[in-house]
Ligand SMILES: [Mg+2]
């Protein structure tokens with residue numbers, strides 16, 4: 001049995017090998033938490049086993065007591081990318097997606113306090129719901145897109161990618177100093193203010209400009 | 222252009238999608254550092270873009286000032302694995318490899334102190350040199366294998382997998398509570414005492430029982 005990896009970014013969910021997230025990357029979050037503006041992007045990894053397509057439920061693992069939504073702009077890489085300048089970084093972008101970066105705050109909080117890795121709190125199965133691929137030609141300006149999220153119809157997050165601390169080329173250039181970004185890798189650019197816990201039985205809906213919407217049921221493991 | 226993912230674990234380097242590492246997992250390290258024995262495995266991720274084959278040099282990124290060797294037993298997963306018991310965990314192992322988990326201590330130290338992710342200090346290009354795949358049938362007991370590492374011919378690490386805090390089934394069972402382990406995923410089980418910095422111009426050699434040896438030149442970016 002062999003599965004064929006394509007260079008077609010429409011298949012990023014099945015063919016990508018890494019997901020690179022950025023934390024604390026919206027100015028409204030920095031202000032709300034009254035913390036210093038990060039000097040460099042706070043970069044973490046999620047495994048591709050965490051991807052979820054619309055139509056399947058978000059499953060809260062039984063090992064977790066508090067899991068939060070984070071609505072984000074995803075960036076899909078189109079070409080191998082190492083040590084690229086900010087000026088050239090957008091040449092390596094194939095397109096975008098709408099994504100959720102679900103986060104087990106019950107695990108991440110204690111992990112951070114202990115200096116431990118973020119992996120389990122960020123990397124659990126179904127923690128990265130994503131939309132279909134959006135080709136770059138359909139997006140006039142990735143830094144002027146609205147992001148919104150509702151839980152059971154009630155608005156919980158409302159932001160704009162204009163408010164990013166590190167924008168798309170900043171992130172690509174920075175990460176590519178450390179690791180090669182490969183075709184179909186996904187970058188999660190961070191979430192605006194309002195991320196909070198959800199529970200089994202909730203319905204989460206979110207949107208990215210007029211480009212994509214997503215709707216997920218939530219159940220417990 | 223399409224690359225075909227196989228389920229053949231001999232191709233784990235090209236076909237695997239994640240690398241799961243465990244930190245502070247040898248009793249000799251726990252004793253040397255005089256820290257409490259971890260209650261649960263300390264799990265982190267490395268991207269598959271960090272893999273390195275023998276014959277290519279380890280490259281110390283220009284953004285780092287202190288990178289350390291860590292010689293480790295690698296475990297290659299053979300079948301999808303979720304919520305598996307310790308008693309059944311070995312059924313999901315295809316085999317093993319000898320591996321290095323190169324670590325930028327200059328980045329990881331400050332990251333840990335700030336509660337930041339471990340990703341950049343663990344995930345840089347060439348940070349995961351690995352041997353060929355070793356089928357499980359060639360390994361009588363994975364928990365009685367010697368591990369050694371020399372720099373320029375001088376012994377730096379010498380341990381035995383009998384000294385693991387969490388053994389192979391412990392790790393697989395634990396991680397599979399959070400994320401699905403997939404065919405060709407690699408688990409890095411931790412390093413015995415002696416991990417320390419190396420520099421451009423060094424030659425690193427290491428071995429795993431009578432199963433594998435590796436030799437790498439080191440250069441700077
Ligand atoms: Mg991490």
Ligand SMILES: [Mg+2]
Pocket residue numbers: 021022023070072101188190191
């Ligand atoms: Mg996030």
Ligand SMILES: [Mg+2]
Pocket residue numbers: 242243244291293322409411412
């Ligand atoms: Mg290690």
